[in-house]
Amino acid sequence: MAEVSTTALPGIGIRYEFVAHDGHRIGVVHHRSGVRELVRYEGDDPDTSYDLLRLGPEDSRTLAELLGASQVSRDLAELERDVEGLAIDRLPLPADGPFHGGTIGDTGARTRTGVSIVAVLRGDAAHPAPGPEFGLLGGDTLVVVGTPRGIEKLAILLRSG
Amino acid sequence: MHDATFLLELGGVILLLAILARAASRFGFSPIPLYLLGGLAFGQGGVVPLVTANRFIEAGAEIGLILLLFTLGLEYSASELVDAMRSNAVVGGIDLALNALPGLAAGLLLGWGLVPAIFLAGVTYISSSGVIARMLDELGWMGNRETPFVLAVLVIEDLVMAGFLPLASVLLVGGTFVRVLLSIGVAALVVIVVLTIAARYGPAISRAVFSRSDEALLFGILAVLLLTAGVTEAFNVSAAVGAFLAGIAFSGPAADRARSLLVPLRSVFAGTFFLFFGFEVDPGTIPGALPAALVLAAAGVATKVVTGWAVARRGGIGPRGRARAAAALIARGEFSIVIAGIAVAEGAEPEIGPLAAVYVLLLAICGPLAARFVDRRAATSTPA
Numbered sequence: 001m002a003e004v005s006t007t008a009l010p011g012i013g014i015r016y017e018f019v020a021h022d023g024h025r026i027g028v029v030h031h032r033s034g035v036r037e038l039v040r041y042e043g044d045d046p047d048t049s050y051d052l053l054r055l056g057p058e059d060s061r062t063l064a065e066l067l068g069a070s071q072v073s074r075d076l077a078e079l080e081r082d083v084e085g086l087a088i089d090r091l092p093l094p095a096d097g098p099f100h101g102g103t104i105g106d107t108g109a110r111t112r113t114g115v116s117i118v119a120v121l122r123g124d125a126a127h128p129a130p131g132p133e134f135g136l137l138g139g140d141t142l143v144v145v146g147t148p149r150g151i152e153k154l155a156i157l158l159r160s161g
Numbered sequence: 162m163h164d165a166t167f168l169l170e171l172g173g174v175i176l177l178l179a180i181l182a183r184a185a186s187r188f189g190f191s192p193i194p195l196y197l198l199g200g201l202a203f204g205q206g207g208v209v210p211l212v213t214a215n216r217f218i219e220a221g222a223e224i225g226l227i228l229l230l231f232t233l234g235l236e237y238s239a240s241e242l243v244d245a246m247r248s249n250a251v252v253g254g255i256d257l258a259l260n261a262l263p264g265l266a267a268g269l270l271l272g273w274g275l276v277p278a279i280f281l282a283g284v285t286y287i288s289s290s291g292v293i294a295r296m297l298d299e300l301g302w303m304g305n306r307e308t309p310f311v312l313a314v315l316v317i318e319d320l321v322m323a324g325f326l327p328l329a330s331v332l333l334v335g336g337t338f339v340r341v342l343l344s345i346g347v348a349a350l351v352v353i354v355v356l357t358i359a360a361r362y363g364p365a366i367s368r369a370v371f372s373r374s375d376e377a378l379l380f381g382i383l384a385v386l387l388l389t390a391g392v393t394e395a396f397n398v399s400a401a402v403g404a405f406l407a408g409i410a411f412s413g414p415a416a417d418r419a420r421s422l423l424v425p426l427r428s429v430f431a432g433t434f435f436l437f438f439g440f441e442v443d444p445g446t447i448p449g450a451l452p453a454a455l456v457l458a459a460a461g462v463a464t465k466v467v468t469g470w471a472v473a474r475r476g477g478i479g480p481r482g483r484a485r486a487a488a489a490l491i492a493r494g495e496f497s498i499v500i501a502g503i504a505v506a507e508g509a510e511p512e513i514g515p516l517a518a519v520y521v522l523l524l525a526i527c528g529p530l531a532a533r534f535v536d537r538r539a540a541t542s543t544p545a
Contacts, residue, residue: 007309008241008244008309009303009308009309009312010236010237010241010242010244010245010312010313010315010316011236011237011241011290011294011312011315011316012294012303012312015303015304015308015309027304029303029304031303032417037301037303037304039304041306045479045481045482046306046479047305047306047307047478047479047481047482047485048305048481048482049301049302049303049304049305049306051301051304084364
């Protein structure tokens with residue numbers, strides 16, 4: 001993924017920007033109202049944005065879905081914003097770690113760190129709400145919810161048991 | 162019969178607002194200058210002065226002022242304000258020095274005395290975040306690189322106003338030096354306390370007030386708003402500032418819903434507020450205020466252009482972006498009227514009313530015109 005730079009637009013929302021594979025610079029303006037603007041920078045004035053699309057809240061969900069985004073992580077991001085002190089993160093499961101081939105129950109994540117594993121991302125597929133019997137493989141990405149401290153502890157746990 | 166007259170007058174006023182708002186949206190302009198004109202035409206000494214509905218409109222105007230500031234506060238969170246203040250203090254300083262001094266100087270040259278001159282400084286200083294935010298959106302400038310700098314200037318101005326209004330209100334009350342100093346201390350303390358509560362307990366307050374029922378949420382918000390405004394007013398800190406601080410306290414889903422619930426209400430009462438300001442200005446005083454207003458408006462364009470250019474340049478923006486930032490900041494509007502309105506209501510200086518009205522009329526129209534001009538020039542010279 002290209003590096004995304006973020007700029008706050010106080011009172012309006014946030015603007016994201018990245019350089020696309022062909023060298024074009026693309027920006028997305030998140031309005032607080034839920035409107036999203038997709039813009040492009042080009043030409044002899046580097047500061048001017050050209051509007052490509054203006055999307056309503058529902059439109060951008062649909063488009064994101066069509067472009068292949070995972071709905072899970074975006075919904076989680078909204079949750080994170082609404083609940084104070086709640087952190088959501090993605091943790092990689094190391095291939096040489098103790099839980100390669102184990103199950104979620106084996107990690108003891110919930111009892112030892114208070115963190116819940118709410119989804120497992122493997123390749124292009126997302127497995128939401130996995131049970132304790134769910135088998136883990138090295139290279140999986142775990143989507144976890146908990147306190148920032150708990151998530152830190154879990155990250156260490158996944159590496160070294 | 163009394164009731165019929167009242168309803169007819171009120172209906173007439175609302176009809177006037179409807180026509181003006183329609184005309185404004187037709188031409189894609191802020192309705193504020195039109196409301197002011199409407200107020201001038203139908204207020205004291207105007208074509209058809211109102212009699213019975215005046216009281217009601219006066220109360221409506223006060224609510225309009227509070228809602229105006231509250232919805233402004235809703236746009237920002239406490240952390241955004243602190244961030245903006247930290248990272249753009251220099252920008253804010255340039256803006257304040259360039260744009261407040263002409264007003265101050267003009268007030269003193271007109272022989273108004275220091276306190277009214279300070280109010281005039283506020284009038285010339287503050288850009289209209291309402292007019293400008295809408296303009297940026299309509300022109301498709303939100304994605305532009307210079308826009309964060311323009312918005313940063315607006316945030317700082319709004320924050321400066323939260324400090325300015327209580328200070329100015331205290332100065333208006335006057336008294337001995339020690340008393341003024343004491344009142345300033347109290348005012349500062351109240352603002353700091355309310356701001357701290359907003360920053361620390363904002364999320365908790367938002368959660369407590371939030372409800373799935375629109376009605377419950379609306380009343381909850383209005384209660385917090387009016388009580389905060391009342392408390393600050395009781396400490397002589399201007400209800401407008403209390404409303405602004407209350408707005409900052411709300412964040413997250415409560416703020417989002419509050420915006421959608423309150424914006425229609427705000428439109429009604431804020432329209433009344435601008436109209437009422439126009440009512441209070443005797444059209445006979447306009448010609449006398451015209452020369453000073455024209456000079457100030459010319460100066461106001463120049464100083465904001467310099468500000469915008471300098472601010473964008475500091476941010477590493479190219480010449481065209483600088484030109485856009487310069488044009489974007491010109492518009493003055495609601496807050497210049499708010500400041501002048503407080504000065505008039507407290508009887509500081511009657512002449513500030515017509516002067517501010519003409520000043521805002523000119524700049525609320527010139528600003529967006531200048532921005533469109535810059536935009537069109539850029540569009541013709543760049544193959545899009």
